[in-house]
Amino acid sequence: MVRYNFTKIDRKSTLEEIGKEKALLMLSDMLLIRHFEQRGEQSYQMGKVWGFYHSYIGQEAIQTGAVYALGRDHTLWATTYRCHALALLLGMTVEEGMCELYGKANGNAKGRGGSMHMYTSTMAGGSGIVGAQWPLGVGLAFSIKYKKEKDKVAVVFGGDGAVMMGTYPESLNLACLHKLPLIIVIENNQFSMGTHLERGVAHPPLGENTAKAFGLTSYTIDGMDLISSWAVFQAAKKDALTQEKPVIIETVGHRFRGHSISDAALYRSKEELKRVMELDPIPIFLQECIDKGWITEEEYKDCDTKKREKVQAAMKFADESPWPDIGTLEEGVFAP
Numbered sequence: 642m643v644r645y646n647f648t649k650i651d652r653k654s655t656l657e658e659i660g661k662e663k664a665l666l667m668l669s670d671m672l673l674i675r676h677f678e679q680r681g682e683q684s685y686q687m688g689k690v691w692g693f694y695h696s697y698i699g700q701e702a703i704q705t706g707a708v709y710a711l712g713r714d715h716t717l718w719a720t721t722y723r724c725h726a727l728a729l730l731l732g733m734t735v736e737e738g739m740c741e742l743y744g745k746a747n748g749n750a751k752g753r754g755g756s757m758h759m760y761t762s763t764m765a766g767g768s769g770i771v772g773a774q775w776p777l778g779v780g781l782a783f784s785i786k787y788k789k790e791k792d793k794v795a796v797v798f799g800g801d802g803a804v805m806m807g808t809y810p811e812s813l814n815l816a817c818l819h820k821l822p823l824i825i826v827i828e829n830n831q832f833s834m835g836t837h838l839e840r841g842v843a844h845p846p847l848g849e850n851t852a853k854a855f856g857l858t859s860y861t862i863d864g865m866d867l868i869s870s871w872a873v874f875q876a877a878k879k880d881a882l883t884q885e886k887p888v889i890i891e892t893v894g895h896r897f898r899g900h901s902i903s904d905a906a907l908y909r910s911k912e913e914l915k916r917v918m919e920l921d922p923i924p925i926f927l928q929e930c931i932d933k934g935w936i937t938e939e940e941y942k943d944c945d946t947k948k949r950e951k952v953q954a955a956m957k958f959a960d961e962s963p964w965p966d967i968g969t970l971e972e973g974v975f976a977p
């Protein structure tokens with residue numbers, strides 16, 4: 642068993658700091674992501690979506706906390722193929738997202754990218770290549786430094802498996818050499834496809850040990866806890882700016898689905914799955930909000946219904962949207 646040294650968070654005062662308004666927005670965004678993923682999967686089963694589909698269900702607290710802690714516009718972002726949630730949090734509409742899954746012309750990437758390639762004005766993707774996002778994050782942070790943009794950082798998310806790629810130490814080295822304002826997030830969901838971290842990683846914990854090697858500050862948090870996520874992203878931004886070097890955050894959590902939609906996840910027992918699903922970040926954070934008197938069960942149910950209906954309407958919109966025009970095939974291509 643890997644021993645993680647979790648960063649101590651004062652959850653009570655952090656929740657106070659977050660406040661009612663932000664807390665309810667975060668809850669409602671996590672619900673939207675959950676419904677989007679569930680309906681995306683349903684669309685896939687209906688034969689409306691093809692190719693790869695990697696669900697973010699179970700991991701919602703991480704990127705939701707990050708985006709709300711850092712602000713969605715004054716930050717640059719990059720992530721993996723598990724990219725629907727981040728794009729939604731950064732302003733992609735549900736319709737654009739659903740159309741992209743369906744490969745329709747109204748999609749976020751005009752229907753050409755599909756599930757793994759979603760973007761916003763501050764998000765450089767969505768990428769299907771494991772480990773490709775680390776150097777992209779370095780480039781984003783370099784652009785911030787080069788343009789002398791104040792109070793701004795780049796954030797790059799990658800999986801526990803992606804830390805095993807050569808691009809990870811290479812990127813850390815470059816980011817340190819150039820003193821870049823970069824937050825490196827290792828989303829440790831225990832598995833790289835069907836390989837458990839303990840079979841694929843020689844020297845965990847990943848965040849703590851790789852930070853030590855490069856002399857960096859690191860944080861380790863429960864990836865199912867929105868409050869911890871919000872708190873460490875705030876702290877990491879301050880560190881990156883004041884220390885003028887990258888900071889590493891490792892989030893330790895779980896995905897509730899298989900690696901992708903075609904993975905039946907037979908490597909995880911039903912009992913184990915049941916245990917991790919009890920750590921669902923949405924009901925946990927809901928309870929915190931109920932305890933504060935910020936929302937009632939009825940109000941939550943109403944919000945849940947609204948999000949479901951919004952996503953269902955987007956499915957209909959995507960289904961009825963046109964296919965991309967073959968005549969536009971060479972548009973947006975660097976080397977036609």
Ligand SMILES: Cc1ncc(C[n+]2csc(CCOP(=O)(O)OP(=O)(O)O)c2C)c(N)n1
Pocket residue numbers: 721723769770771772799800801802803804828830832833834900
């Ligand atoms: C360079 C490269 N090698 C292999 C793959 C196949 N592959 C896709 S996802 C994945 C596992 C990645 O696991 P992790 O980094 O932990 O991310 P997670 O899917 O758990 O979020 C692999 C091996 C790939 N897409 N790119």
Ligand SMILES: [Mg+2]
Pocket residue numbers: 800801802828829830831832833834
């Ligand atoms: Mg993983």
